[in-house]
Amino acid sequence: MEILFVRIDPVQEIAAEPATLDTLIDILRPKAVEPRATPEFLAMARACDWPLVYDEKIPPGYVHCRPTPGALPPLRAAEIADYLRVLMPKEQPGA
Template identity: 65%
Template sequence: MELLFVRTEPVQEIAAEPATLDLLIDILRPKEDEPRATPELMTAARAMGWPLVYDATIRPGYVHCRPSNPDAVPPPSVEEMTEYFRAFMDAGREQPDA
């Protein structure tokens, strides 16, 4: 089975339908031999500490990295941050020197 990850910021939990989540848990479970991923990837994935959640409404093969609070506000996009800093810098140029 191919796993497709969907990320929605801020990530607070990992959710998938039961069979998909069971597969992911098996992949992340420590084993003597890790044929599917590098040790560095496995260590990083296990260190995250996000809760794993069964969600039968998600299509098989999809893993959602998502907020646990549905009202969580995602961080600003790159475009929003660029516009903010552009406006900030322009405002600083408009100030007369003291």
């Protein structure tokens, strides 16, 4: 089965029709030998601890990475810039 990921930032939930999600879960589960994915990818995927959701409306072979329903919308570019501006030290005179 070919699996296609459809990503919507920020990813907080992974949804797929049952057979596709079961295949993805099998790919990501710990094994003595990792035949399908690199160890780095598997470590990253397991560390995310995303909720996995069955969704019958998604076509077989597609996995939707989407925000959890009811989650706050992602920050706008201006909000991110303001946040980073607060974190960045001000330039020192003569520097």
